[in-house]
Amino acid sequence: MAEEKKIKKPHGVARLIQGKCIACGARCQMPCPKDAIEMNDQGEPVIILEKCSGCRKCLKVCPVDALEIYYTPQEEKILAEIAARTKAAAPAVEEIDKEAAETLARLKEYRGVWVFIEQTAGEPAQVSWELLGIGAELARTLGVELCSVVIGGGVENLCQESFSYGATRAYLIDDPIFHHYRTEPYYKAICHLVRKYKPEIVLMGATGLGRDLAGAVATELQTGLTADCTGLAIDDRRFLLQTRPAFGGNIMATILTESTRPQMSTVRPHVMPLPQRDVSRRGEIIRETVPGKEADFAVKVLEIIDTRKEGDVDVAAAEVIISGGRGMCAKENFDILQELADELDGVVGCSRGAVEAGWMPAERQVGQTGKTVRPKIYFACGISGAIQHLVGMQDSDVIVAINRDRQAPIFEVANYGIVGDVLQIIPALTNRIREMRTQRRG
Amino acid sequence: MSPDIVLFAVVIVAATALFGWSCFRRFRLITLGRDEDRFDKIGERLKNTLVYAFGQRRVLRRPFGINHVVLYWSFLILFLANAEFVLHGLFPAYVSLSRLPTGLYYTLAFIFDLASLLALLAVLVALSRRLFLPPPHIEARSRDSFVILSLVAVLMIAFFGVHASEIAQGTEAAARFMPVSALVAAAFMSGAPLDSLVGAAGFFWWLHALVLLGFLNYLPYSKHLHILTAIPNCYFRRLDNVKTQSREEFTAGNTYGVERVEQFTWKDLFDSYSCTECGRCSDACPATFTGKPLDPRLVVHDIKANLLKNGSQIKNKTDRVLPLIGGGQVGSVSEEVIWECTTCGACVEECPVFIEQYPRIIDMRRHLVEMQARFPDDLSTLFENMEQRSNPWGMAPAERTKWTADMSIRPFEAGKTEYLFFIGCAGALSARSRETTRSIARILDAAGISWGILGRDELCCGDSVRRLGNEFVFDRMAEENIKLFTEKGITRMITQCPHCFSSFHDDYRQYGLELEVVHHTELISRLLKESRLKLNHTVDLGNVVFHDSCYLGRYHQIYEAPREIVASVTGRAPIEMERHHSRSFCCGGGGGHMWMEEHVGKLINVARIEQALEKDPATICVSCPYCMTMLEDGLKDKNADDKVRVLDVAEIVARAL
Amino acid sequence: MLVVACIKQVPDTTQVKIDPDTGTLIREGVPFILNPFDVHALEESLRLKDKYGLRATVISMGPPNTEVTLRKALARGADQTVLLSDRAFGGADTLATSMVLASAIRRLSQAEEVALVICGQQTIDGDTAQVGPGIATRLGYAQLTLVDCIEYVDLPARKVKVRRKLRGRHEVIEAPLPALITVTREINRLRYPTVPMRLMAEEAAITLWDNQKMGLDEATIGLKGSATQVRRIFSPERARGEILGDGANEPEKAAQLLLGKLIEKDLLYL
Missing domain, CATH: 3.40.50.1220 (TPP-binding domain)
Incomplete structure (x- = not known):
C-alpha cells in the first residue's frame, strides 16, 4: 500500500451544520458550479451529494459559516496520509488573481471620506454632525481628508458649521433648485460630485431623507450601500466594515463593499457620539454647480406641514x-x-x-x-x-x-x-x- | 232557538277559508328555507313535545309562567268547547253536548265553565301585569298584546253571556254544574224578561262566534302565531344542546353564511314564527343587559319580519325590498348587533319553545366575514394571528412551552402516555393562565395520571374564529389539528380551557374526530371522588363565589364538578350569585369577544363583577382562562382587586395538596 | 394601465429568537410571511385599482415557494402576478434585487403602460429601504418614499399627488407618472380576502419568469451582481431581565442606575 505512487486528494462534500443557517436568501446556491444545492421551504440549502464536487465556493459566501466540508472516515485517512507526505514541503504561494489586482488598482483611485450634511429649510439634521465625528475617525485611520457635502438653497453657512464639527473641506452646491429636498436633483448633484472627486466613503444619516437619497445615489453609481449602520470601522485592506442589525435586530451583520467605490452607508441617528464643536476651525469651501434648471424637474414640493406641534401623536x-x-x-x-x-x-x-x-x-x-x-x-x-x-x-x-x-x-x-x-x-x-x-x- | 244557520255557515266558511289562506301564505314561506333534517327520532321528539309543549316545563321556570300554563291548558280544554260550539251552530240537530250521556255532559259543562273562568282570570292577570307592573320589555305592552288579551277576555265573557242567558231562561240542563255561568245569571239576569234573555243569548252567541273567528284570523298576523307553531317547534327542537355550528363546504361557486333570509333553514324560519316575544332571551342576554344594541328577541323578530316582507320577491326571484343585514328598520339586522353576541347561549337556554337565536347571528357573521370581509377592526389582528401563527396573540410557537418553567417538558408519546394535556393558547401564553396550567400539572402528577404535551407543536383549536364566523380559517385549523392528533395517536385529552374542550368535543366531531375529551374540572372532581387525588388539608379562601363558564355549563351541563371541588377544598359549598348554573351570566369573553373592545353600554365583565361583589366574596372561583382575564379586569375596574382575587378551580386544589 | 406592487416573502423575524445559551438564531418553525410593509403596498395598489381602474399586478423575486404569498395577493384582489425566480437571482443585495425587479417592470411596461410602482417602505428581514429607490433610479421614475397618503392620481395628465411622512413634518408633493412610491404602514387599513377569492386564488395560474425568460447579464444579478458582501453575522448583546437597584427604598438610586445603563448601551443621548 505504501508503495502506491499517487494518491488522489479527496475533496469531500459540503454539508450544512444544523441550526446555523439563517436563510439569508440562497447565497450559497448561486455560486455552485455543479447545481448541487437546492433550497428547501425553510430557505435552507439541501446539498445533493452526488453532484457536489467539494469546491467550497458555497462555504466562502456563507455569512454565518453554516457550511462545512465533510469527509468520510476513509477520506480522512487519505488526507492524513497526504498531510504526512507533504509536511516537509513549503506551503504554496497564494496565486494573485489578475482580475482582483485590477479591481484593487481601480479602487485606489478613490480617496477621502465624505459626509452628506442633511438640512431642511436650512436647518441641519444633528445626525450629520454625528457622522462628522465617526467620519473623522475613519479619515484618520485611512490617512485621508474628511469632507462635507452641502447642498441646498442659501446654505453656505453650513459649510462653516461642518468645519466646526471636524470637516476640513466642504463641497457646496448652492442653488434655489435645491431649496426643497427632491430626490432627482439631489442625487444627480451628488453623483456629479462623486464622479468628479472620487471619494472612497460616503456617509449619510439613516433618516427618511438620507435613505431616500442614498438608495438613488448608490444605484446610479452602481456601488454598495449599507443601510442603517450602527458601527463603522476600517479593516486592514482599507475596506469599510459596516455593522448593522438585521432580521428585526436579532442578528448583527458586518457588511463590506469589495469591488466598487465609493463605499456608502447610511448611519442610524443617535448612535455615533456628537463631536465637540469648535467654531475656530476653518476649512476649504469648494463651490460646484451642476447643469440643470428648474424646468428639468417635474417633481414639485407643494407644501410642508410641520407636524411637531400638532396634537396628533402617532x-x-x-x-x-x-x-x-x-x-x-x-x-x-x-x-x-x-x-x-x-x-x-x-x-x-x-x-x-x-x-x-x-x-x-x-x-x-x-x-x-x-x-x-x-x-x-x-x-x-x-x-x-x-x-x-x-x-x-x-x-x-x-x-x-x-x-x-x-x-x-x-x-x-x-x-x-x-x-x-x-x-x-x-x-x-x-x-x-x-x-x-x-x-x-x- | 239557534240563530240563522245559513248566515252562520256562510260566516264560518268565509272565516275558515280566510284563515286557511293566511296560514298557507305564511307557511309556504317556510318552505323557502334550506333543507335540514329534523324528522328523525320520533319517539324522543314526541316525548319532548309532551314535556316542553304540553308540560310547559321551560315556561314554568319563571314564576309568572304559571299564568301561561293556566291560559294554555284552559285553551286546550276550550278548544273542545269551541269545536262543539261551531259544529252545534252548524248542525244543531246532530251535534250538541247535551246529546252526550248526562254524566259526561255535566262533567264537560263543569270543566268548560271552570276553564273559561280560569282563562278569563289569567287574561286579567296578564293585562294587569302589563298595565301596572314594570313589564320585562316594552313590546309586552304592544297593541298586539292588548288586542289578543282583550279578544280572549271578550270571548270568555261571551261564553258566560251565552250560558248565563240560557241558565236564566231555564233551558240549560247542566245549570247546576256551571257555577260561574250560574253566578252570572243570578247576578245580572235574574228577573229579566224572557225575550230580552233570548235577545241576550243571541247577542252573546254571535259575539262569541265573531270573536272566535276574528281571533282565528288575527292569529297568523300576530305574534300569537305561536299558538300554531310552538308545539311543532318543540317537536322539531335540536335534540342535543346547541353548542356547535354546521360545517360549510368550500368549493368554488358556493356562498357562505346567510345574507338573504331564505339562506336560513326552514327550521330557522319556523323558529321566527314561534316567537311570542316573551322577552326571556332578552332578560338573559348579557349584551342586552349591558345596553348593547343586540337583543336576541329582536334578531328573531327581524328574521320573521324580513321573511314576510320579502316573501313574494323570494318566490319570484326579484330584488329584495329589505336587506336582512343592514339595520335601520324592523326586519333588518344591523352589523353592530351581529358583532355584539358572546355566544354564551343564555338565549337558547331560556327560550320556552327552543328557538335557536345566537346560531343565526353566527350564520350572518359568516356572510360578513367570508363573503364581504367586513368585521370590526379589532378582529383583523386576530384573524391574521390565527392564520399565520395559530394563536390569538401571534406569539411564537416556542413560547408555548414557557409555562413549564422549572418542570421538565413531557412530550406526549402514543402508547407511553395516557392523556394528552392540551394546554390551549391562554394556558400556554398568558402569564396568569400559566399558573392554572402549572396547578393542573401538579394535580395530575399528584394523582398519578400519565400525561404529556404537544409543546411548541400545539395549535389553536380555532374556537374564536368559528364563533366569529370565519369558518374558512376554522376549517383549515381543524384539518391541521386533526392531522396532528392522528399522527401523534391521541385518543384521550385533558383540556385547560372550556373553549378547547367544547371545540374538540363537538366541533371536531363533525370532522370525524372521536376523542375522549375531559375538562380539568371534571377530571379533578372524578379523581377526588375516586380518592385517587387526596387533599392534605382544607384551604380557607374566605367567601368563595363560583362563576360558571358558559361553554362548560350551558354548553355541556358541567355545573356540579367545579362546585364539588370547591366544596372539597374549602369545606363549604361555594356561594351562588343571583345568576348561576344554567342562568349564569357571561364574563364577556366568549364568541370572539375576548379580542374585541366593547364600545357601547356597560362592560359585561364589570356587570358580572358587580353581581359577584354583591355576595361579598374574598375569592371568585372560575374554570376558564377567558373568565379569569375578564373577571380580573372587571375587579380592577371596580378597584376591588386588592380585596378580591380570581382563582381557577385547579389553583385552589393545588393549594390543598 | 398598470399599477405594480413589489412584494417580498420574508421569514417572520418577530418569531426569530436567539438561543440564550448558544447565542445562535433559533429559526426552526419560523414561517415565511408576506413582508408586513408590503401588505400595505399591495393594499394601496388594490385601492388604486378600485378607484382608477388600474390593473393591479404583483411581482415578487424569491424562491419558488413565494408562490404561496403571491396567491394571497390574488385572494385580496390582484389581477395578475409574476414570480421572478431563478437560482441566478439568489444571494442578491439591494442593488442586484432592484436590477431584477426593474427589468421585470420594464418588461411589463412593454405590454402595458405602467402608471405606478408601489413598494413597502422596507422589509423586516433586511430593513434597508433601498430597493424602492433602486428601482426608481434604474427606471428613471419619479421617486416618492415614505408616502402615507396618495391624494390623487390624474391619469390623463399623468400626475400623482402624495403626502410623504418625515420626522416632524409632512411633505405634499406632486410628481409626474410613472412614479415609484414606497408606503408606510399607516397609509391604509388592510382588506381581508373573501372565501370565494381565496378559492379562486388557490386555483389561479402564477406567471413565472426565470432568467432564461428575463435574459439578464449574470454579472448584474444575484450574488455576482451584488456590490455588498456580508463578511460576518453575529448575535447582538442583549440584556435580559436585569433588575436594577432597590427601587422600593432607593428610587433615586435605581433611576440613576437605569439612566447609566441606557447611556452605556447607546440608547439615550444627553
Whole structure:
C-alpha cells in the first residue's frame, strides 16, 4: 500500500451544520458550479451529494459559516496520509488573481471620506454632525481628508458649521433648485460630485431623507450601500466594515463593499457620539454647480406641514414610548410620563386598563386591540404585562419596566426592570436627565 | 232557538277559508328555507313535545309562567268547547253536548265553565301585569298584546253571556254544574224578561262566534302565531344542546353564511314564527343587559319580519325590498348587533319553545366575514394571528412551552402516555393562565395520571374564529389539528380551557374526530371522588363565589364538578350569585369577544363583577382562562382587586395538596 | 394601465429568537410571511385599482415557494402576478434585487403602460429601504418614499399627488407618472380576502419568469451582481431581565442606575 505512487486528494462534500443557517436568501446556491444545492421551504440549502464536487465556493459566501466540508472516515485517512507526505514541503504561494489586482488598482483611485450634511429649510439634521465625528475617525485611520457635502438653497453657512464639527473641506452646491429636498436633483448633484472627486466613503444619516437619497445615489453609481449602520470601522485592506442589525435586530451583520467605490452607508441617528464643536476651525469651501434648471424637474414640493406641534401623536411610529397602566393610579399622574417623554423626544402610550379607567384616549393604547409598536425604547410604567399588552410591544428594541410587583409578567420581557413606585422613579429619572443636560451645557 | 244557520255557515266558511289562506301564505314561506333534517327520532321528539309543549316545563321556570300554563291548558280544554260550539251552530240537530250521556255532559259543562273562568282570570292577570307592573320589555305592552288579551277576555265573557242567558231562561240542563255561568245569571239576569234573555243569548252567541273567528284570523298576523307553531317547534327542537355550528363546504361557486333570509333553514324560519316575544332571551342576554344594541328577541323578530316582507320577491326571484343585514328598520339586522353576541347561549337556554337565536347571528357573521370581509377592526389582528401563527396573540410557537418553567417538558408519546394535556393558547401564553396550567400539572402528577404535551407543536383549536364566523380559517385549523392528533395517536385529552374542550368535543366531531375529551374540572372532581387525588388539608379562601363558564355549563351541563371541588377544598359549598348554573351570566369573553373592545353600554365583565361583589366574596372561583382575564379586569375596574382575587378551580386544589 | 406592487416573502423575524445559551438564531418553525410593509403596498395598489381602474399586478423575486404569498395577493384582489425566480437571482443585495425587479417592470411596461410602482417602505428581514429607490433610479421614475397618503392620481395628465411622512413634518408633493412610491404602514387599513377569492386564488395560474425568460447579464444579478458582501453575522448583546437597584427604598438610586445603563448601551443621548 505504501508503495502506491499517487494518491488522489479527496475533496469531500459540503454539508450544512444544523441550526446555523439563517436563510439569508440562497447565497450559497448561486455560486455552485455543479447545481448541487437546492433550497428547501425553510430557505435552507439541501446539498445533493452526488453532484457536489467539494469546491467550497458555497462555504466562502456563507455569512454565518453554516457550511462545512465533510469527509468520510476513509477520506480522512487519505488526507492524513497526504498531510504526512507533504509536511516537509513549503506551503504554496497564494496565486494573485489578475482580475482582483485590477479591481484593487481601480479602487485606489478613490480617496477621502465624505459626509452628506442633511438640512431642511436650512436647518441641519444633528445626525450629520454625528457622522462628522465617526467620519473623522475613519479619515484618520485611512490617512485621508474628511469632507462635507452641502447642498441646498442659501446654505453656505453650513459649510462653516461642518468645519466646526471636524470637516476640513466642504463641497457646496448652492442653488434655489435645491431649496426643497427632491430626490432627482439631489442625487444627480451628488453623483456629479462623486464622479468628479472620487471619494472612497460616503456617509449619510439613516433618516427618511438620507435613505431616500442614498438608495438613488448608490444605484446610479452602481456601488454598495449599507443601510442603517450602527458601527463603522476600517479593516486592514482599507475596506469599510459596516455593522448593522438585521432580521428585526436579532442578528448583527458586518457588511463590506469589495469591488466598487465609493463605499456608502447610511448611519442610524443617535448612535455615533456628537463631536465637540469648535467654531475656530476653518476649512476649504469648494463651490460646484451642476447643469440643470428648474424646468428639468417635474417633481414639485407643494407644501410642508410641520407636524411637531400638532396634537396628533402617532404612538405606532414613535422611537421612544413611555407607557402607563393602571399602576399610574390617576389621570393626573400621566403628566409625569409626559415630562419624561418631552425630555426623550418620545410619546406617552398606555395599556388597555388606562383607557378603560378613562385616563387616556384609545388612540394611545398599545396592545392586541390597540397599536403594535416597535420603538427603540419602551418604558412600561405601572403595567403588569398581561399578554394582550405584551403582544403590542414585545418587539421593542429595549424594554424598561417599572412596577411595584416583582411577580408582574412585564419583568419577564423587560431588559431592565425597577421594582418600585413608578410615581417616585419616573420623576427621579426625569430630574436626573435634566441635571445631566444642564451640566453638559454648562 | 239557534240563530240563522245559513248566515252562520256562510260566516264560518268565509272565516275558515280566510284563515286557511293566511296560514298557507305564511307557511309556504317556510318552505323557502334550506333543507335540514329534523324528522328523525320520533319517539324522543314526541316525548319532548309532551314535556316542553304540553308540560310547559321551560315556561314554568319563571314564576309568572304559571299564568301561561293556566291560559294554555284552559285553551286546550276550550278548544273542545269551541269545536262543539261551531259544529252545534252548524248542525244543531246532530251535534250538541247535551246529546252526550248526562254524566259526561255535566262533567264537560263543569270543566268548560271552570276553564273559561280560569282563562278569563289569567287574561286579567296578564293585562294587569302589563298595565301596572314594570313589564320585562316594552313590546309586552304592544297593541298586539292588548288586542289578543282583550279578544280572549271578550270571548270568555261571551261564553258566560251565552250560558248565563240560557241558565236564566231555564233551558240549560247542566245549570247546576256551571257555577260561574250560574253566578252570572243570578247576578245580572235574574228577573229579566224572557225575550230580552233570548235577545241576550243571541247577542252573546254571535259575539262569541265573531270573536272566535276574528281571533282565528288575527292569529297568523300576530305574534300569537305561536299558538300554531310552538308545539311543532318543540317537536322539531335540536335534540342535543346547541353548542356547535354546521360545517360549510368550500368549493368554488358556493356562498357562505346567510345574507338573504331564505339562506336560513326552514327550521330557522319556523323558529321566527314561534316567537311570542316573551322577552326571556332578552332578560338573559348579557349584551342586552349591558345596553348593547343586540337583543336576541329582536334578531328573531327581524328574521320573521324580513321573511314576510320579502316573501313574494323570494318566490319570484326579484330584488329584495329589505336587506336582512343592514339595520335601520324592523326586519333588518344591523352589523353592530351581529358583532355584539358572546355566544354564551343564555338565549337558547331560556327560550320556552327552543328557538335557536345566537346560531343565526353566527350564520350572518359568516356572510360578513367570508363573503364581504367586513368585521370590526379589532378582529383583523386576530384573524391574521390565527392564520399565520395559530394563536390569538401571534406569539411564537416556542413560547408555548414557557409555562413549564422549572418542570421538565413531557412530550406526549402514543402508547407511553395516557392523556394528552392540551394546554390551549391562554394556558400556554398568558402569564396568569400559566399558573392554572402549572396547578393542573401538579394535580395530575399528584394523582398519578400519565400525561404529556404537544409543546411548541400545539395549535389553536380555532374556537374564536368559528364563533366569529370565519369558518374558512376554522376549517383549515381543524384539518391541521386533526392531522396532528392522528399522527401523534391521541385518543384521550385533558383540556385547560372550556373553549378547547367544547371545540374538540363537538366541533371536531363533525370532522370525524372521536376523542375522549375531559375538562380539568371534571377530571379533578372524578379523581377526588375516586380518592385517587387526596387533599392534605382544607384551604380557607374566605367567601368563595363560583362563576360558571358558559361553554362548560350551558354548553355541556358541567355545573356540579367545579362546585364539588370547591366544596372539597374549602369545606363549604361555594356561594351562588343571583345568576348561576344554567342562568349564569357571561364574563364577556366568549364568541370572539375576548379580542374585541366593547364600545357601547356597560362592560359585561364589570356587570358580572358587580353581581359577584354583591355576595361579598374574598375569592371568585372560575374554570376558564377567558373568565379569569375578564373577571380580573372587571375587579380592577371596580378597584376591588386588592380585596378580591380570581382563582381557577385547579389553583385552589393545588393549594390543598 | 398598470399599477405594480413589489412584494417580498420574508421569514417572520418577530418569531426569530436567539438561543440564550448558544447565542445562535433559533429559526426552526419560523414561517415565511408576506413582508408586513408590503401588505400595505399591495393594499394601496388594490385601492388604486378600485378607484382608477388600474390593473393591479404583483411581482415578487424569491424562491419558488413565494408562490404561496403571491396567491394571497390574488385572494385580496390582484389581477395578475409574476414570480421572478431563478437560482441566478439568489444571494442578491439591494442593488442586484432592484436590477431584477426593474427589468421585470420594464418588461411589463412593454405590454402595458405602467402608471405606478408601489413598494413597502422596507422589509423586516433586511430593513434597508433601498430597493424602492433602486428601482426608481434604474427606471428613471419619479421617486416618492415614505408616502402615507396618495391624494390623487390624474391619469390623463399623468400626475400623482402624495403626502410623504418625515420626522416632524409632512411633505405634499406632486410628481409626474410613472412614479415609484414606497408606503408606510399607516397609509391604509388592510382588506381581508373573501372565501370565494381565496378559492379562486388557490386555483389561479402564477406567471413565472426565470432568467432564461428575463435574459439578464449574470454579472448584474444575484450574488455576482451584488456590490455588498456580508463578511460576518453575529448575535447582538442583549440584556435580559436585569433588575436594577432597590427601587422600593432607593428610587433615586435605581433611576440613576437605569439612566447609566441606557447611556452605556447607546440608547439615550444627553
